Amino acid sequence: MASLDKILVAKLKEHSRLSGEDVAVIRGFSHSIRELVPDEDFIRQGDDPDVSAVVISGWVARYHLLPNGPRQYLSFHMAGDWPDAQALFLDRMDHAVCAISAAQVACIPHKEIIKAFELRPPIGFAIWRETLIDAAIFREAITNNSARSKPARMAHLFCELFYRARAGGLVRENELTLPISLPQFGETLGMAIATINRTLSELRASRTMDFRTGLLTVRDWPKLCVIGQFDPGYLHLKRPPR
Amino acid sequence: MASLDKILVAKLKEHSRLSGEDVAVIRGFSHSIRELVPDEDFIRQGDDPDVSAVVISGWVARYHLLPNGPRQYLSFHMAGDWPDAQALFLDRMDHAVCAISAAQVACIPHKEIIKAFELRPPIGFAIWRETLIDAAIFREAITNNSARSKPARMAHLFCELFYRARAGGLVRENELTLPISLPQFGETLGMAIATINRTLSELRASRTMDFRTGLLTVRDWPKLCVIGQFDPGYLHLKRPPR
């Protein structure tokens, strides 16, 4: 079973430098593990949590709940991600976080994290940077859903998830377990399910990727990036994967 | 002429508590004022700035430059906003910032700000919170451009800008100077110019607002909020305006 400290330190080091002392403080974070079943919310819109969750395994998603009932998915998160870091300094959650597969999250008390910031500012800067990369991903999603063609939109999402997962070591043989359903893609990309499916067939026909039953297979990475207009700069990772 | 310290402290206090010492440090920030003409870029995609800009007067916007030429506007910023705060911890700008009207920005050296964080963590927390509210605004933009009808989309943008401007004291008699052209609205909301114009007529016909030559007039705020499904919670302001 993966442990919090390894996953978290590895993730922060993808973009930030941490000294031995910093790492020691992070490793000392007390936490409890929470097991989640698919579709289980662990933070709801309006909550004011006093613990912060780091994903240990599985996938989680953030979403807005719309007045009429449906959702708008905002981002997807894998092991090492910190999907509710912004709750450290914002009182009420403006969106919800749910598991989209079976997942484990580690819950760390806010107080402990804040204390670490005051003790060792670089830890704060690293986590701040994490939230800033989050924001960059949101910006890219605005552009993706507003300015790109439907196939580019979908390809870009696949590129981003694949790239991030590869950086986190979750990709084997160009395959990535991605438990997202077509209706969920629809509520992510702002497209009707029928269009999602037709666009997906189109992408399959381009022989750049395949996606079936929660498994993403990338067959021609450079070409897929071209279709999706994907440039990973906005992810601000120090060392690109591979 | 408005001065940096007043504007900045007032803005941060909209969402954060600052002690007298914190305020004193912020007032001590050295800075230079830069005058901008409409459409002038002051940060470009790919830059690695070593100063951070706070808007003193006028409006600025952040945008992505798309490969084919057009832009995707991401957010608009008014006096007191800190449109490039994320550059404090991210090396390369993943988007550009430009003036959309004549504007003044105050440039503060990064080093000085970082030093302030180490000296007085609450200052860091306040600015961190500022960047987190930014992120919340981006999330809302994803939902806006992906899940809402065209009229709701446009109404929501008007609501957000009006609400934020009112909190910043920029609204007089329900009027707000908003120097955004229809093509720019198109590149913000992901709609063609023709549709922008038709949707705008529709909103005008609802008698909730008017928009002409850069002047937004709100006539029926509650109804406009209903049309735009606007709930200001995501702006995380301590004291709502009015």
Added chain:
DNA sequence: CGAGTGATTGACTGGTGTCAAACCCTGTGG
């Protein structure tokens, strides 16, 4: 074995993008 969800495909229609033209306004240069 039925219920529920997801995946897939087809038919239809309305919304929205594209194209085009006209008008207004501003600033510029002759």
Added chain:
DNA sequence: CCACAGGGTTTGACACCAGTCAATCACTCG
């Protein structure tokens, strides 16, 4: 002082993309 250029705004015509609706099939889970 006027003519012109350029950008923004407004409106119309038209075609097609994509959303809605519907039906079928596959699969999982009680």
